[in-house]
Amino acid sequence: QVQLVESGGGVVQPGRSLRLSCAASGFTFSRYGMHWVRQAPGKGLEWLAVIWYDGSKKYYADSVKGRFTISRDNSRNTLYLQMNSLRAEDTAVHYCARESHISFDYWGQGTLVTVSS
Amino acid sequence: QSALTQPASVSGSPGQSITISCTGTSSDVGGYNYVSWYQQHPGKAPKLMIYDVSNRPSGVSNRFSGSKSGNTASLTISGLQAEDEADYYCNSYTSSSTNNYVFGTGTKVTVL
Numbered sequence: 001q002v003q004l005v006e007s008g009g010g011v012v013q014p015g016r017s018l019r020l021s022c023a024a025s026g027f028t029f030s031r032y033g034m035h036w037v038r039q040a041p042g043k044g045l046e047w048l049a050v051i052w053y054d055g056s057k058k059y060y061a062d063s064v065k066g067r068f069t070i071s072r073d074n075s076r077n078t079l080y081l082q083m084n085s086l087r088a089e090d091t092a093v094h095y096c097a098r099e100s101h102i103s104f105d106y107w108g109q110g111t112l113v114t115v116s117s
Numbered sequence: 118q119s120a121l122t123q124p125a126s127v128s129g130s131p132g133q134s135i136t137i138s139c140t141g142t143s144s145d146v147g148g149y150n151y152v153s154w155y156q157q158h159p160g161k162a163p164k165l166m167i168y169d170v171s172n173r174p175s176g177v178s179n180r181f182s183g184s185k186s187g188n189t190a191s192l193t194i195s196g197l198q199a200e201d202e203a204d205y206y207c208n209s210y211t212s213s214s215t216n217n218y219v220f221g222t223g224t225k226v227t228v229l
Contacts, residue, residue, distance in 0.1 A: 037163075044221070045208075046220065101153075101169050102151040102169070103153035103169070104163070108162065109162055
């Protein structure tokens with residue numbers, strides 16, 4: 001069965017960096033585009049970034065462009081999100097999700113990032 | 118890129134049908150048949166309910182259906198059940214900026 005497991009969240013000070021990981025299993029990871037989506041406490045969903053199946057193309061939301069970098073290691077079946085220059089407004093549960101038919105068909109359980117001094 | 122507009126809340130009694138709207142622009146909802154819908158229970162990850170406007174993934178009840186007219190997409194839940202009480206979000210591909218995807222504001226469905 002498809003499984004996505006995020007890790008790497010935690011409490012970080014403003015301006016610092018954090019790297020999230022998403023370990024994939026149960027499907028051929030290298031054949032699928034992958035996304036990061038976040039949800040601030042009590043708020044709605046916000047799309048952050050997508051990376052093509054082979055890593056050749058990456059796109060970002062304006063809110064994180066220049067600060068966040070999406071990447072993947074198909075040999076390790078793992079997706080990453082490098083988050084730099086973190087701000088209080090980046091506090092959220094961060095989900096990784098698999099793309100299918102221009103939608104997100106499987107999601108991880110999420111990892112909480114809290115940006116606070 | 119602004120979020121797609123959804124009603125904050127919709128309610129219905131068990132067995133009734135309800136419809137949630139999702140309004141965008143010609144750059145997103147109206148321009149592409151790439152609207153999807155997600156159900157999210159408290160503390161849980163979202164679950165895909167509808168993709169490509171009106172297609173149901175395997176395992177999703179046929180009580181859930183999707184449609185689109187112009188710049189507005191809709192999710193209809195028929196035969197409302199207690200377990201349908203959740204938050205629902207629409208999503209669309211967009212060409213309006215480099216934000217390739219945009220979510221709706223979310224709708225809380227309450228089963229009375």
